[in-house]
Amino acid sequence: MKRTDKKSNCAINFSLEAVGDPWSLLIIRDIVYFGKNTYGEFLASDERIGTNVLAQRLIALEEKKIITKVTSKFDRRKEIYQLTNKGLDLVPILLDLAEWGTKHDPKTEASLEWIKAVRANRATIISRIRNVLKNGGSVLKNYNSIVLKAKNTNFR
């Protein structure tokens, strides 16, 4: 029996069968946090995914409608991978994984300011991240506008 075969009708199990492997959420993290969009960029990540595994995961994520693949207009060798709305719905999970890791990994690099901002203004920040990603940005590239706009929302 393959690992991604249907094992139950539980919603959590459904999610884990979709993105519960060791690599899918790292690829999605690369898109959301770092603004990576191509095979070569994913391959260059710190975690060193294998070329074959990366290719398989991209196919699987596309089949599940979590990402889309479009050939670049400027360089037809390049395929641009982007999140669908279904993929954008995974952002809350990434935020929680980052918070748990930051809290429990003594050697983590994540910013406490970011974690605090997310905790204080979760819904606003999720919405901001979605908009930023839809306009070709990312959490790191647009960090200030995401955090500042969230703060402003508080004071308005």
Next chain:
Amino acid sequence: MKRTDKKSNCAINFSLEAVGDPWSLLIIRDIVYFGKNTYGEFLASDERIGTNVLAQRLIALEEKKIITKVTSKFDRRKEIYQLTNKGLDLVPILLDLAEWGTKHDPKTEASLEWIKAVRANRATIISRIRNVLKNGGSVLKNYNSIVLKAKNTNFR
């Protein structure tokens, strides 16, 4: 290289190395949602984990201080597995996985009322779940008190 070896300093990667395998979060779900606490109860879940894999996952989760193992006072054959505070910190991730699965699985069984309650009152419900679990309960066993108390919080 083993899959759970340190691959980067990313907080998300740290979390995925801890609970990003296909089974750990299902065991934690069994504890949180269904109030399961023993090897035999985990084994009886719909997803049909293998006996060897379950034993390995329980050891790994204990080593990571996500669960604790205590011999039952009433039946010394039984080992009682429970979440530590570190394990309880995973509850938000379970809630998000349930929400994503419910939204995107056409055949899901999860309750929309539950998802709505979590969305409207996330912090309160997480706190309630922690308390319920610390007193030997679970989301299903204490469903009404968790959801109702959260609603009351709104009206107070």
Next chain:
DNA sequence: TTAACATACTTTCATTATGAAAGTAAATGT
């Protein structure tokens, strides 16, 4: 125009993890 290079894969093979089934040991029930 063409040779070098860049990009996105595919293929192969060793290693690791999982799936399925049977077996063991200690505690409990009868």
Next chain:
DNA sequence: ACATTTACTTTCATAATGAAAGTATGTTAA
């Protein structure tokens, strides 16, 4: 005492991953 329950361990086939090399197509620069 003997059967049963509970929590594992062991064994072996299958599947997934890790590492490395190879291929195909588009781009760049001489």
